[in-house]
Amino acid sequence: MAPVDMSADPSCAALHAGGADGGAVVVAPGGGLANVFVWLKSGVPAAASPAEPAAPPAPVVLDQLGCIFTPRVIAVRPGQGLLIRNSDDTLHNTHARPGRESLNREFNIGQPRKGQEAEKRFDAPQLMIPIGCDVHPWMRAYVSVVDHPYFAVTRSDGTFEIEGVPPGTYEIEVMHEVLAGQVRRITVEPGRPAHADFTLGPRKKTP
Secondary structure, three states, X not given: OOEOOOOOOHHHHOOOOOOOEOOOOOEOOOOOEOOOEEEEEEOOOHHHOOOOOOOOOOOEEEEEOOOOEEOOEEEEOOOOEEEEEEOOOOOEEEEEOOOOOOOOOOEEEEEOOOOXXXXXXXXXXXXXXXXXXXXXXXXXXXXXXXXXXXXXXXXXXXXXXXXXXXXXXXXXXXXXXXXXOEEEEEEEOOXXXXXOOOOOOOOOOOO
């Protein structure tokens, strides 16, 4: 990844004396890819959802730490809280852009002081909503809103787990902000773990 120029804000540059990259592609030594959103795209039985709360009571935290959004990729349920925190001693703003056709509302929150928090919610399912900071254009995050609990984000080593999936056949999809996503079918049998491996590459250029 190309290095990020943080010189416009000396307080940010001072936090990364050795420089910082864009953070869009994070690869472990063994080739594992972090920050990939994984979810069951289809096949989830309607009967599997009522037993789950519509919105978990605990919010998901999106922190601004070291002039970087952390975590970079997150997922929430419709109506679940997104707790936005500024852990830096500099001004940040969190600008979510779902798009004009979305049922989710755009928001833009300024947080000039360290320790400030604000909570927002998304009402409708939508994948990979971009979030940025207008003050620091290198800051990027993505939030997916999913109407069932069967999703995950890959860890730093590229692994993921989706627990409690009922037996059945599903479409499982992986999505990345830069690399091409994939969809494949997977069958979960009673009492047995199912495995799915993906190898991602560049997106095809449109002619």
